[in-house]
Amino acid sequence: MNTTRRQFLGSCCVWLLAFLLTACGSRKTERITLPDDFKGPRELGRLYGVKITPEDNIFLYNEGARWLGVPHRLGGLSKRGVDCSGFVTIVYQRIYGKKLARSAADMLKRDCKRIRRGQLREGDLVFFYTGRGRKKRPNHVGIYLKNGKFIHTSTSKGVMVSSLSEPYYLRTWMCGGRVK
Helix, strand or coil, rough: CHHHHHHHHHHHHHHHHHHHHHHHHHCCCCCCCCCCCCHHHHHHHHHCCCCCCCCCCCHHHHHHHHHCCCCCCCCECCEECCCCHHHHHHHHHHHHCCCCCCCHHHHHHHHEEECCHHHHCCEEEEEEECCCCCCCCCCEEEEECCCCEEEEEEEEEECEEEECHHHHHHHHEEEEEEEC
């Protein structure tokens, strides 16, 4: 290799290295800003009565925590009052970016694949028939968390966490639903 060519390649390498170093050094580091009310795993674990691990979707648990205690209001979609399907649609849109149907029956019919209780995973929907409305169509829905717990809107207590093993939910259970 002749000297001129070697000098040319050497200077190209120097320029390329200088470019790469300045390009890397000039990038600004993006910061993720968490909301002021964002809770850590310990606090969420106490709130929900389950141990939150790194495998859990902490954003789902935080969004649910923001709604705990919001009163039930038929047709409601705000912190002043929300119904069960409204709560599920809002949380699913915010956490998973998915738009769901507005009623429990339509969610199961259009948006979900039916699953058994033993197949439930975090974020799956849980459907119940509480004895009102048309039979064989769910009229109540919640979001499964873990360890048999789910978050939903109760007509008497508002947004709350319940257990699938409570007698009422054992009696009214229909199925689980995995969102497509």
